[in-house]
Amino acid sequence: MKNSENQKMEVSKTTGAVLTVILTILSLTFLYPIALVLMNSFKSKLFISDAPFQLPAEGTYVGLTNYIEGVRKTGFFPAFGRSLFITVASVAVIVLFTSMTAWFITRVKSVFTSLLYYVFVFAMIVPFQMVMFTMSKTANDLSLNSIYGMILLYLGFGAGQAVFLFCGFVKAIPLEIEEAAMIDGCSPLQTYTHVVFPMLKPTAITVAILNAMWIWNDYLLPSLILPQEEGTIPMVIQNLKGGYGSIDMGAMMAMLVLAIVPIIIFYLSCQKHIIKGVAAGAVKG
Amino acid sequence: MQKSMKRYFPIFVLPTLIAFIIAFLYPFIMGIYLSFTEFTTVKDATWVGLSNYKKIFLDQNFINALVFTVKFTVVSVVTINVFGFLLAYILTRGIKGTNLFRTVFFMPNLIGGIVLGYVWQLLLNGILAGFGVTLSFDAKYGFMGLVLLMNWQLIGYMMIIYIAGLQNVPGELVEAAKIDGATKMQTLFRIYIPMVMPSITICLFLTLTNSFKLYDQNLALTAGGPGRQTAMLAMDIFTTFYGRVGWEGVGQAKAVVFFLMVAVISLTQLYLTRRKEVES
Numbered sequence: 001m002k003n004s005e006n007q008k009m010e011v012s013k014t015t016g017a018v019l020t021v022i023l024t025i026l027s028l029t030f031l032y033p034i035a036l037v038l039m040n041s042f043k044s045k046l047f048i049s050d051a052p053f054q055l056p057a058e059g060t061y062v063g064l065t066n067y068i069e070g071v072r073k074t075g076f077f078p079a080f081g082r083s084l085f086i087t088v089a090s091v092a093v094i095v096l097f098t099s100m101t102a103w104f105i106t107r108v109k110s111v112f113t114s115l116l117y118y119v120f121v122f123a124m125i126v127p128f129q130m131v132m133f134t135m136s137k138t139a140n141d142l143s144l145n146s147i148y149g150m151i152l153l154y155l156g157f158g159a160g161q162a163v164f165l166f167c168g169f170v171k172a173i174p175l176e177i178e179e180a181a182m183i184d185g186c187s188p189l190q191t192y193t194h195v196v197f198p199m200l201k202p203t204a205i206t207v208a209i210l211n212a213m214w215i216w217n218d219y220l221l222p223s224l225i226l227p228q229e230e231g232t233i234p235m236v237i238q239n240l241k242g243g244y245g246s247i248d249m250g251a252m253m254a255m256l257v258l259a260i261v262p263i264i265i266f267y268l269s270c271q272k273h274i275i276k277g278v279a280a281g282a283v284k285g
Numbered sequence: 286m287q288k289s290m291k292r293y294f295p296i297f298v299l300p301t302l303i304a305f306i307i308a309f310l311y312p313f314i315m316g317i318y319l320s321f322t323e324f325t326t327v328k329d330a331t332w333v334g335l336s337n338y339k340k341i342f343l344d345q346n347f348i349n350a351l352v353f354t355v356k357f358t359v360v361s362v363v364t365i366n367v368f369g370f371l372l373a374y375i376l377t378r379g380i381k382g383t384n385l386f387r388t389v390f391f392m393p394n395l396i397g398g399i400v401l402g403y404v405w406q407l408l409l410n411g412i413l414a415g416f417g418v419t420l421s422f423d424a425k426y427g428f429m430g431l432v433l434l435m436n437w438q439l440i441g442y443m444m445i446i447y448i449a450g451l452q453n454v455p456g457e458l459v460e461a462a463k464i465d466g467a468t469k470m471q472t473l474f475r476i477y478i479p480m481v482m483p484s485i486t487i488c489l490f491l492t493l494t495n496s497f498k499l500y501d502q503n504l505a506l507t508a509g510g511p512g513r514q515t516a517m518l519a520m521d522i523f524t525t526f527y528g529r530v531g532w533e534g535v536g537q538a539k540a541v542v543f544f545l546m547v548a549v550i551s552l553t554q555l556y557l558t559r560r561k562e563v564e565s
Contacts, residue, residue, distance in 0.1 A: 011378045019380050027389040030437065033408045040407065052411035097301045104297035108287050116302075123309050125551055127498050129522045130544040133537060134312035134319065137327050142307065156308025159301050188293045217397025219501045220523075234399040238505065252403060259400045267395050271388060274395075278442065279449040282487045 034260060041066055041257045045250030062250070067258070070251030074236040075229075076258055083232040086147050087216045090154035094162050094211050095204050097155060102166030103196055107178075117167060123160030128220060131157075136224040145225055153225065154215055162207045165281065169203040170196075202280070209277035216263075233259050320538040325531065337538035346513055347539060350521035357428065357517065358496040361435045365492050366485070368436065369443030374477070376444070377451045387448070391441035398438075402505020405434045409506075420507055427507040427515035434502055439495065443488045450484030451477065479563050486558040494551055518543055 011019065039055060040048045047060040054060070071077065105113040135153070139145060144152060173196070181191045197204075219234035226232070231239065237255055241247050267274060290297075315327075320337055324330035341347050372390060376383050393401070409430045410419050420426050454477060462472050478485075500519035503509070509516030509524075516524070522543060526536035 011380065016378075016380050019375055019378070020382060023375070023380070023382070023386050027386055030389050030393065030441075033404050033437070036408055036411075037404050048407070049410065050414070052407055052414075097304075100297040101301040104290065104294070108290050116298075119310070120305070123305070123313075125494075125548050126309070126313065126544055127519070127540075127547050129498075129500075129519050129540045130316055131309060131312035132523075132540065133526050133533065134315040134327070135308055138307060138312055138315075144307075152304050153308045155301065156304035156306070159305045160309070163301070182289065188290045189296065192297075213395060217395075217399075217501075219397065219399045219504075234397050234501070237403065238399050241508075249407075253407070256400055256403055260396055260404075263395050264392065267392060268388075275387070275391060275445055278391075279445050282446045282449075282484075282491070 037253050037256050037260075041250075041253035043250070043253075045248055048249040048253060066250035066254035069248070070240075070254040070258075073248065073251050074240060074255055075231075076233075076236060076255060079231055079233050079236045080258075080262075082147050082226075082230065083216060086150050086154070086222070086232065087212055090151045090158070090215050091208050091211050093151055093155050094158050095208050098159055098162035098207070099166045099197065099200050099204060100192060101159070102163045103170050103192060103200075105163070106167050106170040107175075117163070120160045120163040123157075124164060128157075132220070132224065139225050145227060147226070147230070150222060150225060153221065154211075157221070158211050158214070162211065165207055166200065166203055169200060173199055205273055206277040206281045209274055210281045316537055317541060319534060320541045321534075323531075323534045325533055330534075333534065337534045338542070340535045341539055341542060344535070346516070346521055346525075347518075349514065350516050350518045353424075353428070353515060354497060354499075354517045357431060357435075357499070358493065360432050361439075361496040362489065362492045364432065365436055365439045365443055366488055369440045369488065370447050370485075372440065372444045373447030373451055374473070377448055387441075387444070389441075390444055393438050394442040396438075398499075398501025399505045401434060401438055402502045405430060405437075406506055409433070421510040424511060424514035427510070430506055431499070431502065431515070434506060435496060435499070438502075439492060443492065446484050446488050446491075447481060450481035454480045479561075482558065482562040486555065486562065489554055489558060490551055493554055494547060497547060497550065518546075 036052060040052055042056045042062065042064075043054075043060045043066075044062045045066065047054065056062075105116050135157075139149060139153060143149070177199075178191055178195060181195045182188070186194065217234060218232075219238060222232045223235050223238070226235070228235075228239070237252070237259060240252050240255065319327065319330060321332060321334060322330035323333045323337075372386075376386055396404075406420060409426070413419055413422070413426060418426065420430055458476055458480070459472060462476050467475065498519055499517055500523070503515070503517050503520050507515040509520055513521070513524075518539075522536055522539045525532050525539055529536075
């Protein structure tokens with residue numbers, strides 16, 4: 001942010017005004033697809049595919065029918081609850097355990113810990129498809145096919161990037177602070193909770209945001225692990241598409257709106273953290 | 286300190302390590318082994334050597350998916366990064382409403398691939414209806430649709446990273462260039478772009494891997510249609526695993542090849558762009 005002041009007066013007033021107009025039009029274009037879905041969610045399903053650009057009118061406006069129908073068909077609210085539980089619990093578990101692991105493998109120097117570090121980094125570049133089949137078989141064998149099992153799988157699959165990000169930060173913490181705490185009689189666990197973790201907070205926020213974005217929106221992993229009738233939001237939306245590609249467009253529009261609204265509310269309420277977290281995560285990645 | 290810490294291994298490392306072994310390490314090693322076998326339930330795997338790998342390159346579906354994915358990735362990476370950088374450049378000039386614009390452009394990134402796919406399906410089918418066709422009429426519509434969707438989703442994300450990079454360009458450097466009589470274009474190409482090379486490295490990496498590995502958006506927008514003409518690699522691997530009985534081993538071999546491609550592409554790109562980074 002510090003340099004934005006220097007750059008303030010770089011464009012003339014007219015150029016500035018022209019750019020503002022262009023950017024405003026572009027912003028509206030960016031918002032348009034979502035507005036279109038919102039508008040169509042109030043139209044009868046027969047008039048959505050055929051005339052998506054027509055505003056709801058006398059014969060086509062159906063009020064909340066699509067919402068009621070969609071929620072009933074998909075079981076949207078239980079799915080929402082499952083998505084929320086899996087995301088919140090997994091993010092908490094990932095932040096807690098991977099930060100501990102990162103601290104340990106950075107501070108305890110041995111062949112084993114440095115090997116571990118490289119294996120975690122390696123895991124970051126492996127695409128999900130590589131372990132898709134064998135991971136779901138393993139999860140099956142260990143009876144992890146539940147929202148609780150999902151937390152363990154997310155911890156395992158998210159560990160690579162999270163450990164990597166935390167390690168980058170732990171390296172920058174001066175060792176003396178921790179040593180002082182231990183000389184004062186703190187156990188390693190107390191040192192971690194009272195001294196190390198508070199210093200890791202900015203990275204913890206970055207890790208939490210990156211993982212929350214990934215887990216909340218993830219489709220493939222839950223669709224392979226969870227029973228069909230206990231799906232997350234992306235799963236129930238995908239399931240609306242019936243056999244032979246037929247879709248109840250009314251219910252689909254309404255469910256898309258219900259899926260997007262919580263994200264926008266969350267985004268607007270902690271936008272600063274999200275944008276900062278994303279930028280910080282990228283610089284270190 | 287090391288000694289007292291070591292005793293805490295079960296608390297600090299073990300939970301992450303166990304989860305990591307279950308969710309990643311064991312499936313990864315098993316995956317490599319299974320790619321050399323024929324199996325339907327893992328337990329009945331029989332060694333077949335390289336025969337799965339040979340089948341991959343005779344499989345027209347895989348070749349089509351590879352070509353489609355490469356084309357899609359090239360077009361997406363170029364367009365997303367050009368537009369993302371352009372927006373970042375404009376939005377660091379101190380124009381009114383900058384924060385609001387940033388907020389709007391970044392937002393699509395938070396919406397998941399499945400949801401995005403259906404949002405764009407509505408919009409694009411609506412537009413194409415004016416020409417009497419749909420997304421599934423011809424692969425070129427699916428291709429353009431996916432590129433548009435991907436741009437809409439990732440431009441804001443890349444913009445945020447480029448903004449962070451541009452803000453780290455020292456003001457004095459730009460000032461000095463101006464005094465030396467550099468034009469706006471010269472300042473852009475000689476100062477800003479070299480100075481934000483680290484951001485370019487990251488953005489290229491993110492767009493490259495995200496485009497190459499795309500699945501959710503592909504599934505929701507076109508589901509591979511018409512036929513399997515717009516199925517990308519990730520989708521082809523999925524259908525090989527779960528849609529063709531007896532082809533599980535080939536699916537796993539495809540996954541290994543896919544992993545190697547992602548690894549080689551991303552490491553090469555990181556190596557090439559890292560070399561271009563300059564110290565400020």
